[in-house]
Amino acid sequence: MSAFGRLFLGLNLLMAGLLFGSIALAEVPKRxxxxxxxxxxxxxxxxxxxxxxxxxxxxxxxxxxxxxxxxxxxxxxxxxxxxxxxxxxxxxxxxxxxxxxxxxxxxxxxxxxxxxxxxxxxxxxxxxxxxxxxxxxxxxxxxxxxxxxQDLRSAEADAASVAGEHPKKVLFILSTHGGRVMAGGANSAADGIIRMAGAINAVTEFDGYKPMTDEAIAQAAPDVILMMDRGGDHGIAIDALLAMPSIAPTPAAQNAMVVRMNGLHLLGFGPRTASAITELNQALYSEAD
CATH class of the missing domain: 3.40.50.1980 (Nitrogenase molybdenum iron protein domain)
Structure with missing residues (x-):
């Protein structure tokens, strides 16, 4: 067989393998x-x-x-x-x-x-x-x-409309272990969802989640405390939370404004986040100032 013939046969075998699976292609992951x-x-x-x-x-x-x-x-x-x-x-x-x-x-x-x-x-x-x-x-x-x-843009627009010219200042508390408040700062999931829900993060002096002093919390003066709705350090009773020396002086404590939401829904940033925006916005602005 000529060199051309061998090349032609090889190309045909290659095409047949691609068509009928005799030559393995990249497999789709199944596990x-x-x-x-x-x-x-x-x-x-x-x-x-x-x-x-x-x-x-x-x-x-x-x-x-x-x-x-x-x-x-x-x-x-x-x-x-x-x-x-x-x-x-x-x-x-x-x-x-x-x-x-x-x-x-x-x-x-x-x-x-x-x-x-x-x-x-x-x-x-x-x-x-x-x-x-x-x-x-x-x-x-x-x-x-x-x-x-589309759902996110709509939820954000509605949230901004509800907030109007007086957005709430929100302090997200990750935990209160040992009486120390661990709060969500800038560039955190808490910061992102607070802003998308038409509010202001009360803490932007640091990134991520860090402990705060009593003085820093008092200075932040949040209107609302936001927490995950689960056990452990997150399960502190509202009365005990609002009585903490770091929280008691804040407008949130004085007005008993505490919002708790499912953690994955609130901070997951997945397909359901539009509904989290709406739920948080409604909780923040459900009562007149």
Missing amino acids: IVSVGGSVTEIIYALGQQDRLIGRDRTSSYPAAALALPDIGYARALSPEGVLSVAPDMIIAIEGAGPPETLDVLENAQVDYVPVPEVFSADGITEKIRIVGAALGEETEAEALAQKVE
């Missing part, structure tokens, strides 16, 4: 571990939950996700816990860790997809597109992203 409540919510919203074989402890919505094997807390993962369910892909929110665990996972010949965490409408839609691309569901993800974006 996925999701790390991060919003990542898991997005996978369910895209209708791809049948591919999930594990989730982290923050992935508590929808309720069906709780039936999946729990591979640990997002920020305290162990390689053994994650790899025990034999995933072929791990989709993890930014901040998952610790770093040494991520090093092991990324070297375990398992696809690892990091998902950036940006606390804004654009950040949420970018999450959706990244997760969708990882799943090979780009078209569905784009449709979901556009719907979520």
Whole structure:
């Protein structure tokens, strides 16, 4: 056979392999571990939950996700816990860790997809597109992203209208362990949702979550205290909270203005955030000043 003939035959065999699967192409991941409540919510919203074989402890919505094997807390993962369910892909929110665990996972010949965490409408839609691309569901993800974006813009506009020219100052308290207030500052999920709900974060002097002195809280003078609705340090009774020396002098304490919401709904920044904006806005402005 001539060189041309051999080339022609080879091309035909290659095309046949591509068409009929005798040559392996990149396989679609079928065994996925999701790390991060919003990542898991997005996978369910895209209708791809049948591919999930594990989730982290923050992935508590929808309720069906709780039936999946729990591979640990997002920020305290162990390689053994994650790899025990034999995933072929791990989709993890930014901040998952610790770093040494991520090093092991990324070297375990398992696809690892990091998902950036940006606390804004654009950040949420970018999450959706990244997760969708990882799943090979780009078209569905784009449709979901556009719907979520529309819902978010509408919720934000309504919230701003309700707030008007007198937005509330809100102090988000992560915990009160040992009588110390751990509050949410700038560039945090708490800061993002407070602003999107038509209010002002009372604390912008630091980033993330840090303890505050009694004097700093008094100076911040929040109109409302915002907390997650769960047990432990977050379950302090309202009377005890408002009687704390750091809280008692504030307008929030004087008017008994405390709002509690489900943590994942409030701070998850996923497909349900538009409803979180509306719920928080209604709670903040349900009573006249």
